[in-house]
Amino acid sequence: MGEHRVALVGAGRIGRLHAGAASKVERLSVVAVADPALDAAEELAAAVGCDALGDWRELLGRDDVDALLLCSPSGAHAEQIRAAAEAGKHVFCEKPIASDLAAADEAVEAATSAGVVLQIGYNRRFDRSLAALRDAVASGGVGDPVLVRITARDPEPPSRTYLSHTPGLFVDTTSHDLDLVRYLTGREIVEVSATAASLVSADARELGHADTAVTTVVLDTGALGVIDNCWCSSYGYDQRFEVHGTRSTAEVGNAARDTVRSADAAGLHSSPPPHFFVERYGPTFTAELEAFAGALDGGPTAVSGHDGRQALAAALAAAVSAKERRPVRLDPP
Amino acid sequence: MGEHRVALVGAGRIGRLHAGAASKVERLSVVAVADPALDAAEELAAAVGCDALGDWRELLGRDDVDALLLCSPSGAHAEQIRAAAEAGKHVFCEKPIASDLAAADEAVEAATSAGVVLQIGYNRRFDRSLAALRDAVASGGVGDPVLVRITARDPEPPSRTYLSHTPGLFVDTTSHDLDLVRYLTGREIVEVSATAASLVSADARELGHADTAVTTVVLDTGALGVIDNCWCSSYGYDQRFEVHGTRSTAEVGNAARDTVRSADAAGLHSSPPPHFFVERYGPTFTAELEAFAGALDGGPTAVSGHDGRQALAAALAAAVSAKERRPVRLDPP
């Protein structure tokens, strides 16, 4: 039994993913799963070996629950953070922290006032290669960062069902990359310009969603960042990151599925990157919960409520920019 | 003696480069060099073995001159094209075609009316790898292009002298990349958004020039393009091109200076790309003059006045966008 007892809120795909990750973290025990779809809660609870509930609010009064892992729909995050904080429960919250900035600010304020840990699920910060890239920047080996360049493409568009309730490409996909621009450089984003298009998914087009976008940001140092996203990538899940600096340029490329190569008259051939984000980022889901356990022990919070608020602010600004065709300044938080 | 007799207008660095390239094209003969700096004209003419003149206008009446190679300052290009066309001389003009769109349109019109060849010096189209990339797109192997991604970085900023009269990063550097977006996709650019910064050159900053920029374009298909430029690159001359399509993604990378690699406890090490654009694009300067000779023979013009006009329009739009912080639509020519 781990020393920190956590309850999962949400028993959908991402809830199951976090349940699996939590099972690998020795210091955490999952003691309950709450989901209004009680069948789903019970099924996951049975697999985990813990209680199932229909109403997450019942967790707030339980003495055997130290922290909530929020895997609920985005729209519920901010209220759940506030309620948990008021009940003295720590919170690990899947991104995004909220649906709008006002709610995000209230959630951060509630956690701060209550003195509880609030960690946001920007898991990619825990990728070993990205951490090494951040270290290369932080150590000064890159010099002054001048340009951050990110390509993040999904193999295929989300399902029509998913598209019918998604907050859209910028909050869903780009917010990860905006968070990584901040993480890799240690700087704040002050302006966002985005151009978006619906090119690869008939469903996205019909439902009014962009599936392809270029997002340019200005950092508080004046340095630039540029992110290209697309929900179609024939060769698999594409995740590339480059920090171009005055002394050197450092990057993280895609890992291949295996190291097999071949050569013939047509040229040289090697294996593509993985198709699925879990293959690429699998270990990060465990690592972020290890970090959460460390924060529950009194250590620093690896991805703070402020980080979650800033990534959301930038993603919402990108959506406004793409719609209104103008750069959007970010107010200081 | 080549069958087509050309005169160089401009005996500076780019004039000397074109003189060298022309000497490798059998069907071309350089019969005169004109430069108001007569010393420079004479020095180059002596190396070539031809006449030297101070005033380019004297070339217009000479029967032994079939075509002009304009390597003069950008501001003079449009007038020289018009004058040459009226005199029945064909023109190869270094980019940009003009300093403003009105002048560009007049120059194109003059050449069309006179029925002379007008080729613009977007030499990179003649790079073997870029031509292969274009072919990969044109053949349908890439599917529908969704995103074009270009990185083009110079090893170091231009000299202060150069900076004091340059039209700036967008016309100088980005216009090559804007031309290549059109070349690689075969589509027109309809909107340009740019964000620029002065980060790597104190001279550029003092003289009001950007040295780093991200330029996003929308094509007439709705597809997007993004170009990042920087006048500082510790590892050499960086030229990377990617066309992301619905069926596959094709790209052109940097070539290394040599194929030496080493491995030690710190990792694997290989040689950087060339430092100088002539090492990267050397053969293209000869190839574009070979193509010019072909056009003088009656063949198609590889890079037309229209192409030059469109690249200029997009580059000027980028400069406006960066300054006025808004996307700029391009009018149909």
Place this chain on the structure above:
Amino acid sequence: MGEHRVALVGAGRIGRLHAGAASKVERLSVVAVADPALDAAEELAAAVGCDALGDWRELLGRDDVDALLLCSPSGAHAEQIRAAAEAGKHVFCEKPIASDLAAADEAVEAATSAGVVLQIGYNRRFDRSLAALRDAVASGGVGDPVLVRITARDPEPPSRTYLSHTPGLFVDTTSHDLDLVRYLTGREIVEVSATAASLVSADARELGHADTAVTTVVLDTGALGVIDNCWCSSYGYDQRFEVHGTRSTAEVGNAARDTVRSADAAGLHSSPPPHFFVERYGPTFTAELEAFAGALDGGPTAVSGHDGRQALAAALAAAVSAKERRPVRLDPP
């Protein structure tokens, strides 16, 4: 409790490694650990949660032991296989199968007569990339294999203690590669020529061991194979495999520790391969025990006693060839 109950013979480094691997195989349970060093046996048994014994022979009469996992010194393998077979116990035996060919043949014969499973620990066959390479050959995509080329280098020489009782480079290291030549091509080795040297380890030189060798083999098809081994590799654990065929050439390269790269004036830099064989081949130790469980279920034996015998024969032939400076023919088994 897994359905197959196994006992570990040997509680040293490799015994601990197999205990860890077995714990990940659901269908296997480790019920006992035997080692004449009873302290070591007890320590490992405590970690596993099973019995400890000093004398492996006591395992032969136990009804709760279905199979032995031999992680004992090489010299004991053959006798242990014979005894286990006679007692009706299945055997997974670390390579090499024996110290000499006569003993190997007797061990194989004993297992065959008794009808027990005998699997040899050539774990690299279970590497995902090597299996894909084998499949590329088996499918005919490579055409007729003409040349197999293997580089296998250890980061540093074994300790002096290890060197004082090792059968030497050919049996220790090269036998893996000789096994893989057979595995990748599906053919038998008929001749071996080796040249060896003591170049990188003063200990090896003093104790009369080679630390560097080139081994050339002829297959029964007439195709050639060449293996270079060295017990020193500044950049980490080096494992490269190439099958050159008449239609194409397929290879397996080294995987880097991470996907970070950097570029500066000195060139491009990327991360080295892992330093330790467990990082490279870790999953194979679990996979070979999964396969063993499958064989206990009545499935085929992935690496048979014959395979172990042939790899040993080739390794011993290489040692003779290096010493006597002549090619050595392998008799048909």
Place this chain on the structure above:
Amino acid sequence: MGEHRVALVGAGRIGRLHAGAASKVERLSVVAVADPALDAAEELAAAVGCDALGDWRELLGRDDVDALLLCSPSGAHAEQIRAAAEAGKHVFCEKPIASDLAAADEAVEAATSAGVVLQIGYNRRFDRSLAALRDAVASGGVGDPVLVRITARDPEPPSRTYLSHTPGLFVDTTSHDLDLVRYLTGREIVEVSATAASLVSADARELGHADTAVTTVVLDTGALGVIDNCWCSSYGYDQRFEVHGTRSTAEVGNAARDTVRSADAAGLHSSPPPHFFVERYGPTFTAELEAFAGALDGGPTAVSGHDGRQALAAALAAAVSAKERRPVRLDPP
């Protein structure tokens, strides 16, 4: 007119190649071409703009000939070197220097006695990447070389005509690699073991030639070298070189035909190496004649008669080893 006047002996393929290379060396003038096939001599002489002769001996008495470029059949080389030396003519001789060692020694002795320059045509030493690899070794950056590993494969077997008079794979192909082992390490070869097979060419098999071979050498330091050769390579002309040392490992890889890459569901694809040796090594043919001109000026001889003799000795030893199935020691010259 270059300051050194040379006469070509041999107007076949390699003679034409050297005539082209010589035309790019300013300090050399080709003044005559001799070939018993007078038609061929005349055709090449017409292209070069010089005299044609049927009998090379007539060149010996001509005052306007400073040096001979021997592009004749191998069997004639030694006699021609001796005769040229006695006539006071310098010699550039295509490899091999002779057909047997006794003739090679006499040729070297004749050149030494006469005080004429004798350079052998091991052109690959002049490859920029290989020279950089040699420098990496010579500078100590590699530490002590432990193992040299060369792969050299031709796209396809020679024609039956060529095969009917070739000295065979070892002298034709492997001798280049044996020379490079000496060049890269700066050490002498003391023992050679080779294994050969006829696998890819029915013509080679019928005419008794090997088309595939592995050659292992021992250097005077005790370090090892291994060369694999094959006259079949589906992906083009394959030339890879690796020096594995105690401090690092340095290598020269293949250059791709262009820098185009693509990615799709099947993986990543890039262009193969060139198909033809002239594409890979073209500049070396000019560079070796530049070096020859430097030697005629009194500079050092880049590839000496001794170098030619040693490469031949090693290649002949490899042929003996492959035939007699034993390692062959090389006598000190």
